[in-house]
Each structure stands twice: as C-alpha cells, then as structure tokens.
Amino acid sequence: MTVSTSPIETGDAAVVFDGVSKRFAASGQSAAFTALNDVSLTVGRGSITGVIGRSGAGKSTLIRLVNGLEKPTAGKVLVDGVDVGALDEAALRELRRSVGMIFQHFNLLSSRTVFGNVALPLEIAGMDRRAIDERVRPLLDLVGLADKHGRYPAELSGGQKQRIGIARALATEPKLLLSDEATSALDPETTQSVLELLKRINAELGLTVLLITHEMEVVKAVTSDVAVIDKGEIVERGHTFDVFTHPKHETTRALLSGLPGSKLPEAVARDIRPAAAAGDRVVVRLTFFGAAAERPLISRLIQSIGAEVNIIAGTIDEIGSKPYGSLVVAYGADPETSGKADRFFAENGLTVEVLGYVA
Amino acid sequence: MSPDLLMLIGKATLDTLRMVAIAGFIGALIGLPIGIFLATSGRGELFPAPNVNRAVGLIVNATRSTPFIILVVAIIPFTRLVTGTSIGTKAAIVPLTIATIPFFARLVEAAIRDVDRGLIEAARAMGATPMQIVFKVLLAEARPALTLALTMTIVSLIGYSAMVGAVGGGGLGDLGIRYGYQRFMPDVMLIVVIVLIVLVQLVQSAGDRLARRFDKRSRKT
Numbered sequence: 001m002t003v004s005t006s007p008i009e010t011g012d013a014a015v016v017f018d019g020v021s022k023r024f025a026a027s028g029q030s031a032a033f034t035a036l037n038d039v040s041l042t043v044g045r046g047s048i049t050g051v052i053g054r055s056g057a058g059k060s061t062l063i064r065l066v067n068g069l070e071k072p073t074a075g076k077v078l079v080d081g082v083d084v085g086a087l088d089e090a091a092l093r094e095l096r097r098s099v100g101m102i103f104q105h106f107n108l109l110s111s112r113t114v115f116g117n118v119a120l121p122l123e124i125a126g127m128d129r130r131a132i133d134e135r136v137r138p139l140l141d142l143v144g145l146a147d148k149h150g151r152y153p154a155e156l157s158g159g160q161k162q163r164i165g166i167a168r169a170l171a172t173e174p175k176l177l178l179s180d181e182a183t184s185a186l187d188p189e190t191t192q193s194v195l196e197l198l199k200r201i202n203a204e205l206g207l208t209v210l211l212i213t214h215e216m217e218v219v220k221a222v223t224s225d226v227a228v229i230d231k232g233e234i235v236e237r238g239h240t241f242d243v244f245t246h247p248k249h250e251t252t253r254a255l256l257s258g259l260p261g262s263k264l265p266e267a268v269a270r271d272i273r274p275a276a277a278a279g280d281r282v283v284v285r286l287t288f289f290g291a292a293a294e295r296p297l298i299s300r301l302i303q304s305i306g307a308e309v310n311i312i313a314g315t316i317d318e319i320g321s322k323p324y325g326s327l328v329v330a331y332g333a334d335p336e337t338s339g340k341a342d343r344f345f346a347e348n349g350l351t352v353e354v355l356g357y358v359a
Numbered sequence: 360m361s362p363d364l365l366m367l368i369g370k371a372t373l374d375t376l377r378m379v380a381i382a383g384f385i386g387a388l389i390g391l392p393i394g395i396f397l398a399t400s401g402r403g404e405l406f407p408a409p410n411v412n413r414a415v416g417l418i419v420n421a422t423r424s425t426p427f428i429i430l431v432v433a434i435i436p437f438t439r440l441v442t443g444t445s446i447g448t449k450a451a452i453v454p455l456t457i458a459t460i461p462f463f464a465r466l467v468e469a470a471i472r473d474v475d476r477g478l479i480e481a482a483r484a485m486g487a488t489p490m491q492i493v494f495k496v497l498l499a500e501a502r503p504a505l506t507l508a509l510t511m512t513i514v515s516l517i518g519y520s521a522m523v524g525a526v527g528g529g530g531l532g533d534l535g536i537r538y539g540y541q542r543f544m545p546d547v548m549l550i551v552v553i554v555l556i557v558l559v560q561l562v563q564s565a566g567d568r569l570a571r572r573f574d575k576r577s578r579k580t
Contacts (some may be wrong), residue, residue: 067484096486107481110576111499121485123495152575172485 010109011265013078014176014208015043021293022061022232037060037232038075043225048202048209050223050240052255058232059212062179066210067099068092072157072248077175098123100169104181106161108153109170114140115149125172143197159190170205177201179211181298183218191215194220216255220244220319228252230317240320245289263302264328264355268312272356280357282333283312284341290327297348298329305340307332332358364547367534372554374448375530378523379527382452386459386516387509388404393419393460393515394467403481405489407492419461426520430454431526451528455519470504471497503574510566521555531555 020039026032035058043049053059065077068084070084079095087095088183108117113216122132140146143163153161162182169177179198183191193323194282202209213219219226219240226330227237230251236243247253258262264272264283302309314327329336345352365522391414399405400412425433431454435445438453470474495556498505520534521532 068482070479092489093448093486096484099484101481101484103477104476105475107475107477109478109500111573113503120495124485124487124491154576178484222370316480326395 010046011274013042014045014047014080015041015210016076016078016313017041017062017065018076018078020062020065020072020077022058022065022070022154023073025159029096029274034232036065036072039234040075040236040296041227041234043111043208044203045208046206047225048198048211048223050219050226051210051212051229052156052219052226053212053229053254054138054214056059057212057229059229060180061292062229063180063210066176066178067096067101097121098174099176099178100166100172100174100311101178102169102182103179104184104286106153106158106165108161108164109151114145114151114156114164116166118171121168121171122263135171136167142170142201143167157190158186159194162186162190162194162316163197166194166201170201170207177207177209179344181213182211183303184213184215188217192221198222214255220317224320228255239324241289241324244319245287245324258330263313265313268358271358273358276333276354276357277359280333280359281310281330282357283328283330283355285328285353285355286325286327286345287353288327288348290322291342295348297350298327299333300343300348301329301344305331307337312332328355364450364538368531368547368550369531370556371531371534371551372558374528375517375520375532375558376572378448378452378455378520378528378530379513381481382459382520383509383515383516385452387463387512388454390460390463390512391467395471395497396469397464398471399489399493399497403494419464420459422461426555427454427458428451429457429523431523434512435526444567446527446530451520451523451526451530454526455523458519459516461511462515463508466508466511467501467505469500470508474500481534503576504572505569506566509568510570513562514541517555517558517562 008121017039020036022036023034024030024032039058039247040063041051051059051062061070064291066070066079066084069085071085079099080320082095084092112120117138118136119132122135127135135287136145137149140149143166143168145160145163148156148160153164156164165182177198182198183194186194197216198209198211201207202222209222211218211223223240224242225238226243227234228249228251229235230249236247236249237251243252244256247256263269268283276282284295298309298311308331310330312328312330314329316323316325318324331341342352396406397412397415397419398410400415402409419433422430434454434457438450439445441463442449443455476499479492487495495513495563500577521535523530524533524536527533531554534547535551538544539551558563
C-alpha cells in the first residue's frame with residue numbers, strides 16, 4: 001500500500017484516505033475524543049483490504065467515513081476520486097447506492113422476508129417491481145439461499161442472515177463493499193463460509209472489499225492487503241503476507257499472538273529458560289513460506305544434523321493465498337548439532353528465531 | 360328489566376362506540392405523526408430539530424398531566440367552536456380526541472425508539488432519504504408495537520368516554536352514573552360494567568392477535 005500524495009488522481013485506488021482525522025466534540029457527559037488521527041491509506045481497486053485493530057481503535061469510524069455516515073474533521077476521503085466529505089445529502093445518497101455495506105449484527109428488517117430485505121435498497125433507489133424481482137432472484141442464488149426467499153430473518157441462522165446481508169449489499173451492483181465486523185457474531189465455521197463467499201464475489205464480480213475486524217483469522221483468510229490501526233493511527237500496513245510474516249509493530253504482534261500455532265504449549269512455556277545448561281536442547285521457531293512450506297523439511301533436518309528433533313508446535317496455513325508454515329522444534333544445543341542446523345536453515349532459506357532452552 | 364332500559368343500554372353502547380371510534384381515529388391520525396416527530400427530531404437524529412422537539416414534548420406532557428375531567432371543562436370554548444355545541448355526544452368527541460393525541464403520540468414515540476438503531480444505519484448506508492427510513496423501516500418494524508399502542512389507546516378511550524357524561528356526552532359511563540348510581544339501579548350499573556368489560560376484552564384480544572400476526576421476530580425455524 002502506498003500513501004497517496006495527490007488527492008484527486010487516485011489511479012488504481014478505489015478508496016483513498018488522505019490525512020484523515022476525526023474528532024468527536026464533547027457532548028453531555030462524554031469528553032471530546034480523537035477517533036482517528038491523520039490516517040492515510042489506499043484501498044486498491046479489486047483488492048480485499050483489511051483494517052484490523054482492537055475495539056475502540058477507530059476502525060468503525062474509519063469505515064463509516066467511506067460512505068459518509070461520518071464526516072472527517074480534517075483530511076479527505078476519496079471514493080473513486082470523489083471527496084465524500086464535500087458531498088451534500090443528495091449526492092451522498094447517490095454515492096451510498098454505489099457502496100454496499102454489511103454489518104456485525106446483520107441489520108436485517110425483521111418485518112420483511114428474505115426477498116423483501118434484499119429488495120429494500122432497490123425500492124429505495126426507486127426501481128419498479130419487476131426489475132426488482134429480476135435483480136433479487138439471481139442474488140439469492142449467488143448466496144445460496146434461493147429456497148428461503150419467503151422466510152423471515154428470525155427463521156434463519158446467523159450465517160444465513162449474513163448471506164442475506166451480503167445479497168442486500170450487492171443488490172444495487174456496487175463497486176465497493178464495506179464490511180463492518182461482518183463475521184464477529186458468527187462461529188468459526190460459519191465465519192469461514194461467509195469469508196469464502198466474500199472471496200468469491202471479490203473474484204467473480206471484481207468488487208473491491210474494505211473490511212474491518214478485530215480477528216486476525218479473518219484478515220489471514222481473505223485479505224490481500226492489511227492495515228493495523230491502534231489508538232486512531234495506522235501503525236503498520238502492507239501486503240497481508242508480509243505483515244503476517246514480518247510484523248513490525250507491537251500491536252500487530254499482539255494481534256498475531258492470538259492465532260493458533262503462535263503460542264508454545266503450556267508445558268514447554270513453563271520449563272523454557274533463556275540460557276543453556278549442559279545437555280539442554282534449544283527450542284527454535286522456524287518460519288517458512290511459499291515452496292519451502294511444501295517440502296519435507298523435518299525429515300531433511302534430521303538427516304542433515306544426524307540427531308533427534310522434537311516437534312513441539314506447528315501449523316501450516318495460507319495467508320493471503322500463499323502457503324505459510326510455522327514450526328517450533330527442539331534439538332541438541334551442543335555446538336556441533338546447532339552448527340549443522342544453522343547451516344541447514346540458511347541453505348533452505350528458513351527464518352529462525354531461538355525461543356529458549358529446555359532440559 | 361324493561362325493554363326501555365334495554366333500549367337505553369343499547370343506545371349508550373352505540374354512543375360509546377361512536378365516540379371511541381371517531382376520537383380514536385382522529386386522535387391516532389394526528390398523534391401518529393407527532394409521535395414519529397418526537398422520536399426522530401432529537402439532536403443528531405433523522406429530522407434534527409431539538410428545540411421544536413422540546414416544545415412539542417412540553418405541550419404533550421402538559422396535556423397528558425391535565426386530569427381528563429378538567430380538560431373536558433377547560434376546552435369548552437374550543438369544543439363549541441368546532442362542533443357548535445358544548446353538550447352531547449358530538450361535543451364529547453372533541454376532548455376525547457384532544458386527550459388521545461398526546462397519549463397515542465407518546466406510545467408511538469416509544470414504539471419507534473424501540474426500533475434497532477442498526478436498521479436506521481443500514482438504511483442510511485443504502486442511500487435512503489429520512490422519509491424513506493420512516494416509511495420503509497421505522498413504521499414497518501414498529502408495526503407490532505404500534506398495533507399494541509393503538510389497542511392501549513382505545514382501551515383508555517373507553518375509560519375516558521365514561522367521564523364525558525359530565526358534559527352530557529352520553530354513552531355507557533353516563534348511563535351507569537345517572538341510572539345505576541343516582542337512581543340507585545344496581546342492575547343497570549352491573550350491565551354497564553359488564554358491557555364495558557366485554558368491550559375492553561374484545562379490543563384487547565383483537566389487538567393482541569393482530570400484533571402477533573405482524574410480529575415476525577420470534578418465529579422458530
């Protein structure tokens with residue numbers, strides 16, 4: 001991701017945040033506070049860009065600036081080169097019809113059927129009945145809920161509700177989809193299937209997706225680019241794969257530590273110590289990407305160091321559609337074994353981090 | 360019981376129904392937009408007008424805190440202006456309507472405020488105008504609550520209508536006071552009370568049933 005220097009010429013960017021700040025004035029008992037401070041960020045056209053941060057980091061405010069639900073107090077938000085903050089209400093409504101949005105709590109009308117919910121944005125846009133019917137049916141097919149068109153939201157599961165939310169957001173054929181914690185209320189399995197759907201519509205419809213989340217799993221599963229937000233500022237950004245494999249900021253590391261495979265098992269974590277005693281084994285974390293993730297590394301490691309290797313923890317995964325592996329292994333800390341191991345790691349281009357020593 | 364008395368009871372019942380129906384209809388018609396306004400005109404809401412909101416709220420509160428029997432007497436000049444008379448069933452409809460408006464408006468306000476804010480945000484994100492949000496989202500989603508609000512209003516109206524006998528309004532309450540109490544005819548009193556109970560029961564259960572039919576929130580898969 002790059003910082004835009006020219007505000008109107010946005011080139012390949014679907015959305016540009018240019019030095020955006022949002023300050024909420026004090027009202028009633030709540031003190032004034034700065035939700036966003038000088039945020040610059042570019043969302044590439046056709047990308048799935050994630051913004052991740054803890055709750056209260058400013059991500060909700062950030063995404064609401066894109067369709068003008070909030071207005072920046074400084075800086076500009078450009079959607080296809082249009083300064084959202086400068087639009088009047090009528091122009092803003094026009095823009096919103098070309099930007100879909102999905103929500104954590106789905107925000108479906110309980111009084112309308114599945115069909116009626118998906119039809120709502122089209123009714124708002126003033127489309128006639130028959131055209132609405134023609135538009136809604138294929139959308140229900142797309143999200144796999146054609147058989148539920150006459151049901152009410154209360155009769156659906158969370159995952160189905162979010163699929164309806166997605167169909168509704170796509171009804172006006174937007175170029176941009178905003179996802180506000182869309183999977184945070186769903187269980188992990190349903191989350192995966194909803195994310196798969198987002199990925200599919202991104203690929204099939206060429207839709208740009210900007211999603212905010214507090215879950216690294218979500219970022220890992222679908223985004224190509226990511227920005228990490230903390231206390232209203234973007235602290236790290238880049239291709240998802242790079243940020244995951246080489247996190248620089250402390251907040252990013254903290255968010256990553258929640259992922260499976262990133263923590264040591266309890267028993268090892270308790271016994272590990274920073275310095276080696278005689279006869280100890282060294283515990284290292286190996287990180288490997290791309291082709292290396294597909295090679296039989298452990299058996300080769302054992303062959304080249306001629307000693308036993310314990311696997312303590314490990315995960316093979318995909319980040320931004322690239323294979324990625326992380327293994328925590330232990331082997332003899334004696335200079336000979338260590339030396340051979342280091343040579344093996346260097347030859348195979350593995351990133352090695354010494355975590356400590358165990359007896 | 361003489362046929363004359365039965366005739367009286369029948370007429371009184373019809374008078375009550377007429378008063379309640381007309382006052383309820385006009386009162387709800389005027390109270391609904393006021394209630395919607397009250398619920399949507401606060402700071403940062405759909406039609407922000409906090410000062411007007413406060414003023415309307417004040418008038419609503421003033422009307423609601425005036426005891427109904429005092430309201431009936433207090434607005435006699437207005438009643439005469441509207442109907443040309445200050446006594447009779449027709450005249451009684453005016454104070455009944457005036458009392459219904461703020462009562463229903465507050466209930467409407469509560470029903471509208473109860474609609475999930477997330478739905479308003481979703482509709483705004485779709486590019487809906489404030490009017491579209493009112494008609495397509497707020498009123499649609501609040502329909503079960505609005506039905507119950509109307510039910511409660513009609514039940515209250517039936518109660519209020521018993522007091523308009525004070526200005527010769529007629530109806531069941533008036534009959535009960537004049538025959539049942541002043542002429543000491545407990546059987547008339549009893550019948551009046553039973554008819555009122557049946558009326559309220561019918562209105563309440565019809566309202567409940569309608570509200571349940573409109574409510575799609577609790578259906579199980």
